[in-house]
Amino acid sequence: MEPILTARGIKKIYPGSLALDNVDFDVYAGRVNVLIGENGAGKSTLMKIIAGAETATEGEIAISGNAVRYSSTHEAELHGIGIIFQELNIFPNMTVAENIFIAHERMSNAFAIDHRGQNARASEILGRLQQNIDPGTIAGSLRIGQQQIVEIARALSHDTKILIMDEPTSALSEQEVAVLFRVIGELKANGVAIIYISHRLEEIMKIGDRVTVLRDGRLVAESDVSDVDLPWIIRQMTGSDDFAVDAPDAHSDEILLEVEHLSLPGWSGAYKVEDVSFKLYKGEILGIYGLMGAGRTELLECLIGACPEMKGRISLAGVDAVGASIEERIRDGFSLIPEDRKNQGLVVSLPLLDNMTLSSLRKYVRLFSIASAMERRDVERAVNELGIKTPSVLAPVSSLSGGNQQKAVIGKNLLTKPRVLLMDEPTRGIDVAAKRDVFNIITKLAQEGLGIILVSSELKEILTIPSRVLVLSKGKLTGEFKRGEMTREKLVRASAANIAANVKTGVAV
Amino acid sequence: MMGKRFSVVNILINLRIFIALIVVFTVFSIFVPNFRTPATLVILVKHVAINALLTIGMTYVILTGGIDLSVGAVVGLTGMIAGGLIYEGVKIEAFGYILYFNVWAVMAVSVVLGALIGYVNGFLITRFSIAPFIVTLGMMYIARGAALLRSGGSTFPNLTGSPERHNTGFPLLGAGTFLGIPYSIWIMIAISAFLIYTARKTPFGRHVYAVGGNETAARLSGVNVVRVKRMVYVISGIMSAIVGLIVSSQLVAAHPATGEAFEMDAIAASVLGGTSLAGGRGSIGGAIIGAFVIGIMNDGMVMMGVSSFWQRVIKGVVIIAAVIVDQFQSEVQRRAALAA
Structure with a gap:
């Protein structure tokens, strides 16, 4: 031909x-x-x-x-x-x-x-x-x-x-x-x-x-x-075919984050998130799966404090978080890696350094000003630990590749010393090697005792990384599976539950 | 080889505002006799100080992605308020008594008023999500109208005050010197130093750049976007009030039309100094140099006897040329980023 x-x-x-x-x-x-x-x-x-x-x-x-x-x-x-x-x-x-x-x-x-x-x-x-x-x-x-x-x-x-x-x-x-x-x-x-x-x-x-x-x-x-x-x-x-990730199954019994009856009203009377309750344990990686528009992103935004109109209870290690601003929640240990790196995660016009410390600047203030040497030292350490490839921490963040930009967003969150890491599609648009790095970072953080919520629409990720998965559909919780008991079919069926019958479902499983 | 030439171009472009400053200074030094005498230069810098102060406030606002069109009108209004307090005091009807403030209190009232107007600008912009252009355009009319209403359109003359009213000394702000340099220049130096430092070294300064570069990312990173935005308009309002005081003190009179089109020179200086109107890019130092370039051109052309009509045309050409160079610079940086 x-x-x-x-x-x-x-x-x-x-x-x-x-x-x-x-x-x-x-x-x-x-x-x-x-x-x-x-x-x-x-x-x-x-x-x-x-x-x-x-x-x-x-x-x-x-x-x-x-x-x-x-x-x-x-x-x-x-x-x-x-x-x-x-x-x-x-x-x-x-x-x-x-x-x-x-x-x-x-x-x-x-x-x-x-x-x-x-x-x-x-x-x-x-x-x-x-x-x-x-x-x-x-x-x-x-x-x-x-x-x-x-x-x-x-x-x-x-x-x-x-x-x-x-x-x-x-x-x-x-x-x-x-x-x-x-x-x-x-x-x-x-x-x-x-x-x-x-x-x-x-x-x-x-x-x-x-x-x-x-x-x-x-x-x-x-x-x-x-x-x-x-x-x-x-x-x-x-040049290598290693893609397996050594994700931990065990986590502590200590409840880190508790969400009760969380709802987020939408414009037309329908709820974007409706009556969602769950617990996240210390050291646990909790997956959230769902279709576009299932309310996953909105759920994370409620947790970080970007939706003041939400109803329900959120408590971090027993302390009520509702009513706190994003700034205060970050201080208390929440951190969000947003879905859209360029539009929500990074200030593309600023250097890598400024981006990485944007959430944690408070830490570096001495008297009135930023202690530059200390700031730079911490950023350089994070850049090394995360394996961010950049000629200098002062390089514009826009000059980094997608995977390295994503690591920079993760670094920004880690510099706030978070207790809960909310990750919204952290591997979207990055290459296989960078994905593997990101998963290794997640795994390591969970072992250090962080609670991690991983939102992903890639079934393969959802099936291998988290130890437990919640499925959302049209804002409601429609399934909860432990690793080992979940299959593609179960996840996809749960994610399509609760959707009106007039939508043609051509789901390929 | 190629990389080397590339970086030379890059350095030249990064220093473009300095080069512009050197060029205009050299040109006028050649064509204007006595241009480089200390007396001429002091007068020149005194003129620049007015625009430079407004430019600093304006640049903070533009860095967040906003704009402040009310600057000139606030200069007029705060000058009128100060002038009125000195010239006719505050009548307290019940006692048939007129209260006069001392000069420090008068100046404090004006500065607080400027800050307040700025806060209202910022409040309206953040609370109701109205475009800064619209809010500050409205505020421009309101403040100018208020300035005219204050005196019914006439001037408060002769702001020297009198000893029995304990309000003398106001003209000193405009006419006084320290080490041979007028106070207004010292004020510009002190405020420039402080606000350059603030922009570069404090969390607030970093937040200003972050908000202008990507508001959503800044908000999700825990930056209090609303507070940052309100604050920059407050800074701009305070700068306007300080200029209002300096101008009315220099004239020893307050006129309600003072400050007309001042905002335009401030925007021009800011853009000339490399500030992007889209926000997030630029520097206070660059904007101040931009104010110097405009100031040198203004005074130099007057001294050369260029007609005031041509002066405007030339100023317009220079501003547009500056933005073209700016575009060129971002293109070079984009290509450099690709090459890296």
Whole structure:
């Protein structure tokens, strides 16, 4: 079978670094071409070059055997190449149809947009994707999964032959992933070539046809997915296949955190979190699993004190915490690693040092000012202990890789000497090696007696790391499992309980 | 080789405001006779001090991602309040008696008023989540209106006070010197030193940058965002009041239109000094140098006899050019980060 797109000898040099070194990459029509590698391996750079967002320093790209040159995403679109970025490019204030035809508006005359024609064509495309979304809906009111479908529809609206998807499932629930995979299946059947980037390895085994592995800007392996297994991929990516984590099972009987009848009212009378009660023991890793919108993030935000409108009781080691501000709760031993590193975890404009001590500055105040030497010494120690790779603690935090940024957020929390660590999707968007580091850190902290709440939507993590898992669905507690008694099926079923029957559940277990 | 050239460019860009200062200073030294005499320079710095004080307050506000348009109007109002207290005192109707405060009390009243107006700005912004632009625009009209209402639009003249009222000495603030340098310059130096230190070395300063850089992350890290925001408007209000006192003391009169468009020069100096209007980036020191660049240009062009119409055009061009260089700098830094 002939590839539809061939990239040969692609080289990309940034000032001072070689992002891609002589990479060959073939893309086949009607197949899911998986591109995989750790952070910094060059996946994104290669994608940007193929999508026209960056230009290669050297190398050639040919489509259907003809050499092509383009230097913008618009020109790439003319060659039938579309890209869906990890961060969705949706205009939340516009309708679905307006989003689909943005910058390609259909005109009824020289000045006016043909709204009726756009809506009709949008319906047709969404119908092809078997999606029942009204083109007149305001895009911002759709769920993330549906917004992504709108992006796919946008790509299809200009006859895309090659569709690049960068981490398309990172923000989706299990159900939405199932829908996305069905859509991908249909696109394949229609002869569209999919280029698929993901950190979720199981996903790749499930949906991929062809896998290409990059490491340090070089092509290290390619193969049909049917010929390889998970350990092979991990070995190619990292050079080792060790992924097992030695998570502790035992914890003390001492209750650290007790939550009773916690509820958080939403806007429309429905509860975001409804009557949740549980206990967390010293040294325990408690997992919380649930779909997008199940109330996991909101639960953690209530615990850290970001939701003053919550009802119920929270007590840390017997001391009531309700009513305390975030500042006071951090002082008392709560700490939160938020879901969204860039928007909630870090102040990207500040150096690593300033970020790491943002929650614990109080400790370093002598008289009126910050004792810089002491601050720097503590940060440097934390950087070493956590294995954060940075040229200097004064480097801008934005220059660090995703995994190192996440470790910086963890470091910021540890410098407050917490007793309870609330972690919201701590491994989202970081590579396998960094994940392993994060889990080792969690394990070590639990052994030191911290109570850890780990929110994750990756089943594999939830099944292996915590000793006990709570499942939330629509804000309610719908299941509690000890390690050993939980299975994928049980977790997924509990996470879909309590959801209204009119939602189509295409759960793939 | 490439890396080396790159870092030279980077250093030049990081020092751009110093370079701008040296350039304008050199240019006017060449074209204006007597520009570098101590007497000229003292007058120049005296002019700069006014804008520099407002710029410091403004920069704190901008660093949190806000803006304070009420600055000029508060200069006018606080000057009028001080002027009124000295000129006509407070009539206590019941006893048919007029109460006069001494000058220290008068100044304290003005500064407290400035702080209070700033607090109201910050309160409205944080309590009702209204855009700082709107709140301080409203406050600009309110304060200016109040300044005009205070005297019915006329000036309080001759603020020398009188010995029998125990309120003499107000003109000294504007006219007095220590070691040959006017008080207003000493005030600028002292306040600059204090607030540069605060920005760089205290938790409050760190929090200002964090709030401007990423408010959500700051809040979730335990930073009291509301308190930080209210505080920066209070600082800006206090700076405005101090300027209001200095200006009315220098003129020995309080006029309700004093301070019109002062906020614009403060914003310009802040941006020229490298402060990002989006918040989180910039420095107080840089902004003060920005105030010097604007001040030197103002006085230098006057001395050169450039028409006041052209002065405005040139100032506008310089401000826009500064922002273009700023954009260029963030691009260079982004590429440097990529290369790292």
